[in-house]
Amino acid sequence: MMGMSDIxxxxxxxxGLPLALALAQGGFDVTVADARPAPDRAAVGFDGRAxxxxxASRNLLGAVGVWSRVEDRAQPIRRIRTAGGRAGLGASPFSLTFDGAEIEGGPMGTMLEDRFLYAALLDAVHAEPRIRLISGDRAVAQSEGRVTLASGTELEARLIVGCxxxxxxxxxxxxxxxxGWDYGQMALVAAVEHERPHEGVAHQLFLPSGPLAILPLPGNRSSIVWSEKTEIAQAVQALPDAEYLAALQPRFGDFLGRLTLVGRRYSYPLSLSLADSFVAPRLALVGDAAHGVHPLAGQGLNLGLRDVAALAEVVIHARxxxxxxxxxxxxxxxQDWRRPETRALALGMDAMNRLFSNENPILRLGRDLGLGAVNAVPGLRRGFIRQAAGLSGRLPALLRGERP
Known part of the structure; x- marks a missing residue:
């Protein structure tokens, strides 16, 4: 069976789903093929993934008609506090605080659970007549402009996008x-409930064995992304919940009070992976298919949505x-729009991870003084805030909240 689409x-x-929406709204007939059965993921309860x-990503979701579906379930990030630290000793007195009030356009970031974002995207796709969604069928072969699915279905288009x-x-x-290369680290991902309110503040603590991100969720809950040396991470992940918390608490600190685990615990190995080319004949690669970066600063999904915005704009203008x-x-x-910027950001996060994830006292001192210096210069700090908010560089229309 053959199916012909524009894309x-x-x-x-x-x-894949926001790209389909942007392209369909730009006048293209789009087919999306996903290997997973769609309803399962959209129907899950709280599982800790956020x-x-x-x-800029919020702007894109607004432009494609999805943000209004999830806004009331989101937690604004009002400030980000970055500091060095050591387990049991808390954060360094030298820190860098980004306050969203210093830039235009509302909070610099927003936390949103996976289940809400995915379900909203799925609902929007189902409501768009130009999009055909095939679930539970994976691609097994391809040639220029043609893809064969496991079911035997053949899809043909002028452009194929790998997401x-x-x-x-x-x-x-x-x-x-x-x-790319392996970091010898794993990320431990979980959600915790805590006694005290987080007040919309995200914390990025740089511990010698890897960074710990504490990211606010609605209510007295936070998402944690804890990067640790692989052997230690595997041992911690295997612990019962009470012992897992006992390992986390001295790294986390006691500023939010006693912690309780909620939802599921996840772990995955950390590596840097950059495609040598983002394109091939009649093929474009988007998101993790093009680049996998360290979870430092939580930029993985945001980088992918920048790809989405750039590709949609290039293709719509070309037609x-x-x-x-x-x-x-x-x-x-x-490729010229996205690969240089992605490469620079991936290598920048790699360098930051190497600078911060060590016990060298000279590097620690230089790092702490550097954080303190940036914090003391408002103009420099605002530049970092705009970067964290995804508002720097050459922005596609969707990242400004506009249609291409």
């Missing part, structure tokens, strides 16, 4: 190689000019 997207996750959405994650089969089958949307010259515009 086929392989992967119906948090990059995302830090930069202000199929870090182990992207679309990239592999197209011969796209990746450059207005009467161009073939899958032509090499069109796809080169997308």
């Amino acid at each position: 086929v997207i392989i992967g119906g996750g948090l990059n 995302y830090s959405l930069a202000a 199929d994650g870090r182990g992207s089969g679309m990239a592999q089958r197209a011969g796209v190689h990746r450059t 207005r000019r009467g161009e073939d949307i899958g032509a090499p010259g069109v796809l080169a515009r997308y």
Whole structure:
């Protein structure tokens, strides 16, 4: 069976679905094929998974008609406090505080649970007549402009987009190689309930073994992303809840009072992975299919949504000019827009992780003094805040909250 669309997207996750919406609203007929059965993920209860959405990502979700569906379930991040620290000793007195009130456009970031964001995207996709969603069917073969699914269904389009994650089969089958390295770290991800209110403040603590992010959720709950050396992380993940908390509490500190685990606990290995090319003949790669970065600052999803906004704008403008949307010259515009910025940010986070994740007292002192110096200079601090909010650099229209 053959299905013809303007654009086929392989992967119906948090990059594939907003891209489908943006392209359909731009006048394209879009088919999305996702290997997972859709309703299961949308129907789960609280499981602890949440995302830090930069202000620019919030703008994009507003532009494609999704933000109004989730706004009342979100937790604004009003301030971000970054500091060095050591387990049992708390945060360093030298810290850097980003206050969202210093920039225009509301909070610099917003925490939103995976289940709410995914369900809202799914509802919006189902309501869009230009989008055909195929669930529970994975891509197994491809050629230029054509994809075969496991069911035998063949999909054809002028442009195929791989939104199929870090182990992207679309990239592999197209011969796209990746450059990167393993960090020897794992991320432990969970949600905790705490006695005291977080007041919308996110904390990024740089411990010698890896960063610990404490990110506010609605109510007296926070999401934690705890990066730790692999051997230690595996041992901690295997502990019962009470012992897991006993290992977390001295790293977390007692500023929010006693902690209780809520939802599920997750773990995944940390690595840097950057596709050597974001494009191939009639193929564009988006999100984790193009780049996997350290979870420092929670930029993974935000980077993917920047890809979404740039690709949608390039393709919509190309069609207005009467161009073939899958032509090499069109796809080169997308790559030239996104790959240099992504590479710079990925390497910047890599360098920061290496600088902070060590016991070297000279590096620790230099780091702490650097944080204190940036904090003392308002103009420099505002620049960092705009970067964290995703509002710096050449912004596609969707990241400004506008249609391309």
